[in-house]
Amino acid sequence: MKFCVCIKQVPDVTAPIQIRAGELSMDAGRVVLNAYDASAVEEALVLTADNDGEVDVVLIGPERATETIRKALAMGADRGAHLVVPEDTELDSAAVSQLLAGHFKDYSYDVILTGKQAQDTDAGLAGGMLAERLGLPYATNAVGLAIEGDQLVVTRQGDTGQEIIVLPTPCLVTCSNDMNNPRIPSLKGVMGAKKKPVDSAPVAEIPEASVRVLGYEPLHTREPGRFIEGEPAEQVAELVNVLELS
Amino acid sequence: MSTILASVAVQNGSPSRASLEVLSRARQIADGQGATCAAVVLSPDASAVADELARYGAQKVYTVSDPIFARHINTPVLTALEAVIAEAQPSIVVFPSSEGVKDVLGALAVRTGAAVLPDVASVEMKDGGVEALRPVMAAKFMARTRAEGDLVLVSVRAGSYEAVEAPTEAAVEEIVFSFDEATLRQTLREVVGSTAGTVDLSDAQVVVAAGRGVKDEAGKQLVEELADVLGAAIGSSRAVVESGMFPATAQIGQTGKVVSPDLYIGVGISGAIQHVAGMSNSRIIVAINTNPDAPIFDVATYGIVGDLYKVLPILIEEIKKVKAVAA
Ligand SMILES: Cc1cc2nc3c(=O)[nH]c(=O)nc-3n(C[C@H](O)[C@H](O)[C@H](O)COP(=O)(O)OP(=O)(O)OC[C@H]3O[C@@H](n4cnc5c(N)ncnc54)[C@H](O)[C@@H]3O)c2cc1C
Numbered sequence: 001m002k003f004c005v006c007i008k009q010v011p012d013v014t015a016p017i018q019i020r021a022g023e024l025s026m027d028a029g030r031v032v033l034n035a036y037d038a039s040a041v042e043e044a045l046v047l048t049a050d051n052d053g054e055v056d057v058v059l060i061g062p063e064r065a066t067e068t069i070r071k072a073l074a075m076g077a078d079r080g081a082h083l084v085v086p087e088d089t090e091l092d093s094a095a096v097s098q099l100l101a102g103h104f105k106d107y108s109y110d111v112i113l114t115g116k117q118a119q120d121t122d123a124g125l126a127g128g129m130l131a132e133r134l135g136l137p138y139a140t141n142a143v144g145l146a147i148e149g150d151q152l153v154v155t156r157q158g159d160t161g162q163e164i165i166v167l168p169t170p171c172l173v174t175c176s177n178d179m180n181n182p183r184i185p186s187l188k189g190v191m192g193a194k195k196k197p198v199d200s201a202p203v204a205e206i207p208e209a210s211v212r213v214l215g216y217e218p219l220h221t222r223e224p225g226r227f228i229e230g231e232p233a234e235q236v237a238e239l240v241n242v243l244e245l246s
Numbered sequence: 247m248s249t250i251l252a253s254v255a256v257q258n259g260s261p262s263r264a265s266l267e268v269l270s271r272a273r274q275i276a277d278g279q280g281a282t283c284a285a286v287v288l289s290p291d292a293s294a295v296a297d298e299l300a301r302y303g304a305q306k307v308y309t310v311s312d313p314i315f316a317r318h319i320n321t322p323v324l325t326a327l328e329a330v331i332a333e334a335q336p337s338i339v340v341f342p343s344s345e346g347v348k349d350v351l352g353a354l355a356v357r358t359g360a361a362v363l364p365d366v367a368s369v370e371m372k373d374g375g376v377e378a379l380r381p382v383m384a385a386k387f388m389a390r391t392r393a394e395g396d397l398v399l400v401s402v403r404a405g406s407y408e409a410v411e412a413p414t415e416a417a418v419e420e421i422v423f424s425f426d427e428a429t430l431r432q433t434l435r436e437v438v439g440s441t442a443g444t445v446d447l448s449d450a451q452v453v454v455a456a457g458r459g460v461k462d463e464a465g466k467q468l469v470e471e472l473a474d475v476l477g478a479a480i481g482s483s484r485a486v487v488e489s490g491m492f493p494a495t496a497q498i499g500q501t502g503k504v505v506s507p508d509l510y511i512g513v514g515i516s517g518a519i520q521h522v523a524g525m526s527n528s529r530i531i532v533a534i535n536t537n538p539d540a541p542i543f544d545v546a547t548y549g550i551v552g553d554l555y556k557v558l559p560i561l562i563e564e565i566k567k568v569k570a571v572a573a
Pocket residue numbers: 035036119177456457458459460482483484485486497498499500501502503513514515516517518519520521524534535536537540552553554555
């Protein structure tokens with residue numbers, strides 16, 4: 001089966017971040033492959049290793065995001081496509097899905113995978129939007145994938161249980177990081193990635209965003225708490241008391 | 247007159263708490279706009295909850311009744327919501343941010359040409375647009391976002407608003423819906439590990455959450471017993487879902503569920519930002535952890551530095567005692 005994984009470069013959310021004049025300020029170098037996308041790449045690699053096939057990746061981002069494509073190639077993906085946008089271009093989910101839909105017009109894949117959300121915005125919309133634009137059946141929040149003949153069996157984490165969904169191909173699936181633990185690229189993988197093809201082209205027209213970020217604010221802070229000291233029995237006695245459990 | 251529409255999920259025969267929260271918010275927004283507050287229910291027997299929705303302020307209830315809604319499948323949900331939106335012509339649709347909603351929100355937005363604000367902590371009308379605060383960067387910050395357009399879809403995190411009764415009379419409109427299952431391209435083979443019928447984590451008033459400090463079956467039993475004496479739902483960190491000790495439906499956090507109970511007790515959880523992203527809105531947070539430097543203590547109302555294997559047995563016994571006295 002032929003897979004294409006849509007990947008995003010995101011700021012490392014565990015890095016120090018401040019707000020300056022309503023804008024987020026952080027070390028521009030602290031960027032990573034979105035963890036949910038990394039799981040999608042991993043799953044595609046595992047499925048194609050067992051069943052044959054290919055794994056491409058596609059990324060929308062500024063020039064420097066090429067390193068994130070190389071990361072996926074180092075993990076084992078075969079080919080990359082880079083839709084290049086100027087640094088600091090604001091794209092909402094609708095715009096991202098529109099650009100990706102344009103990209104997929106020129107290719108044919110059995111399965112398109114995306115992360116279920118991006119670690120920085122947590123919007124979780126682009127996958128479903130892309131499926132709708134391409135007219136593909138889809139499933140979201142997958143925690144497991146298997147190939148059965150020419151169908152894909154998705155284990156989806158739903159509200160009250162795991163839904164086992166059978167999708168025909170072509171289809172689209174958004175992946176949870178609960179699906180697997182993405183491999184760390186080997187040195188050989190990193191070296192090999194440098195020789196793999198990356199097709200890079202500037203985006204001709206940036207779609208207008210229907211949703212805009214006006215600015216960033218700190219979270220409302222919680223009232224400071226306190227430790228309950230003492231031996232376990234004393235701690236428990238005081239806890240039961242302050243919680244007024246009776 | 248414009249309409250603010252709230253999407254309602256039915257669980258165990260009643261509207262979910264998160265649904266009543268968004269209905270209450272829809273009513274407040276409608277009041278402010280002089281608009282109609284309406285609700286939409288997709289369920290095998292959708293009209294059964296109409297009275298309950300009127301009690302929370304729905305002046306109009308759109309019902310779509312079909313057995314197919316007994317289990318979540320995205321295609322029929324999309325078709326039904328599209329039909330209701332075409333009929334009701336709302337300016338805003340608010341949804342509880344459940345997995346079922348996350349599954350359809352993007353596709354529905356494309357289908358209806360709507361702008362969409364997902365997973366928000368607050369939402370209001372402002373200067374003719376819809377503005378929302380959304381947690382971003384693993385809920386380290388809030389982004390103030392604005393959407394404009396004739397139709398805006400908004401999904402709201404559980405616990406962001408209070409469900410408040412506001413009794414009114416509701417006109418019920420049954421939307422004719424027939425779904426030809428033969429046109430379904432995907433099939434739902436089965437649902438495994440179902441927790442349907444129990445208290446949903448996002449709806450729970452008390453949550454006991456277990457982390458990697460819970461190392462074995464004995465520890466798990468202590469967590470279950472504590473939850474039992476408190477009438478709590480059981481949550482967990484990702485670490486113990488990964489190890490297979492707790493089901494993925496229990497996971498709280500960025501990947502998992504958002505909870506906002508009156509009382510959250512974290513047991514052997516370090517408090518990684520991705521976990522805290524799903525529980526920092528709890529009213530009281532109790533943390534039990536052997537490491538005084540564990541980041542969970544930064545958000546805890548009450549911190550207990552201690553071994554859960556020593557603290558929980560005493561805690562369970564003490565709670566049993568006070569409950570016995572109270573009863
Ligand atoms: C993109 C992404 C999304 C994620 N989403 C989530 C999510 O949704 N939910 C989530 O939880 N995590 C999530 N994570 C993982 C998260 O980063 C942490 O790895 C995870 O929360 C750690 O779980 P833990 O606190 O149980 O384990 P640990 O971090 O290992 O902490 C265990 C704690 O138990 C304490 N302990 C040990 N023994 C005892 C004892 N006897 N008594 C008391 N305390 C004890 C230790 O001091 C320690 O603090 C995500 C990560 C990523 C990258």
